[in-house]
Amino acid sequence: MLLPEIAAAAVDATSALRWENLGLDPVALDLGFFKLRWYSLGYLAGIIIGWWYLLKLLDRPGAPMARRHADDMVFYATLGILLGGRLGYVLFYRAGFYFDHPGDIIRVWDGGMSFHGGVIGTSLGILYMARKHGLNWLRVHDYVACCAPFGIFLVRLANFVNGELWGRGPTDVPWAMIFPGGGEIPRHPSQLYEAGLEGIVLGLILWFLFWKTDARYQPGRLVGTFILGYGIARFLVELVRQPDQGLEHLSWGLTMGQTLTLPMILGGIYLIATSKGRRQRVEPVAGTESVA
DSSP, rough: OHHHHHHHHHHGGGSSSEEEGGGGOOOOEEEESSSEEEEHHHHEEEEEEEHHHHHHHTSSTTTTTTTGGHHHHHHHHHHHHHHHHHHHHHEEEEEEEEOOOOOGGGGGGOOOOOOOHHHHHHHHHHHHHHHTOOOHHHHHHHHHHHHHHHHHHHHHHHHHHOOOBBSSSOOOOOOOEEOTOOOOOOOHHHHHHHHHIIIIIHHHHHHHHHHSGGGGTTHHHHHHHHHHHHHHHHHHHHTOOOOOOOOSSTTTTSSSHHHHHHHHHHHHHHHHSSSSSGGBBBBBOOSSOOOO
């Protein structure tokens, strides 16, 4: 008997929850000729709620852009999420497969999005939009970062509903779960860990910094907190999240997810550490109020 099999046998799989017993269905609406999945709804709802929250943030004094810029912002951010997320997944996780099957790259309805790629794509979209309107791109990043946890939370819940991206196993934690495709092995529901840490906890931290401190007047502090917080949360969750197929044993000892978070962690530390030096009188954008 191999060691993994011995370890799996040592865990009482009968005491674990089974995903299929929860009555979850990845398809939210099935019309026969058209299927709407919770995964797609997670992205859509995250963007809509993020847009609504962005308008609330822009109502506060010293906003880096006017409400009229919000529609442009949502368009470019959405484009960045979709294109960056998909291309990031293709390049970071499945480059070999898509090199042999390039036509499958556009099959986004089959799943496969990279958060790190989405961050890059969204950042490029924000940079373009800010330059187009003559806005402070780093302060715009700060405001958009406060909105991101809504989408992260909903998409991670959708990952759980899909029964995908499950955690490592076997484990004997009381909430261990057996997922379809994961074998008869109780695993960590790592999707829920990410929803809690990257969505709820990180969202509350950013809420406190924005509404209860003067962080929004220190360019880079909020977006730095976001990428640092996400980087730490994702790095830790990767310890109990099953690595993507083919990326289980990278030569440098980290998973691909952990490797991609390192630049985020370093970048977040830098932005936070240097944010006070960027503080200056916030000049009003036409349509907003000024504040010293």
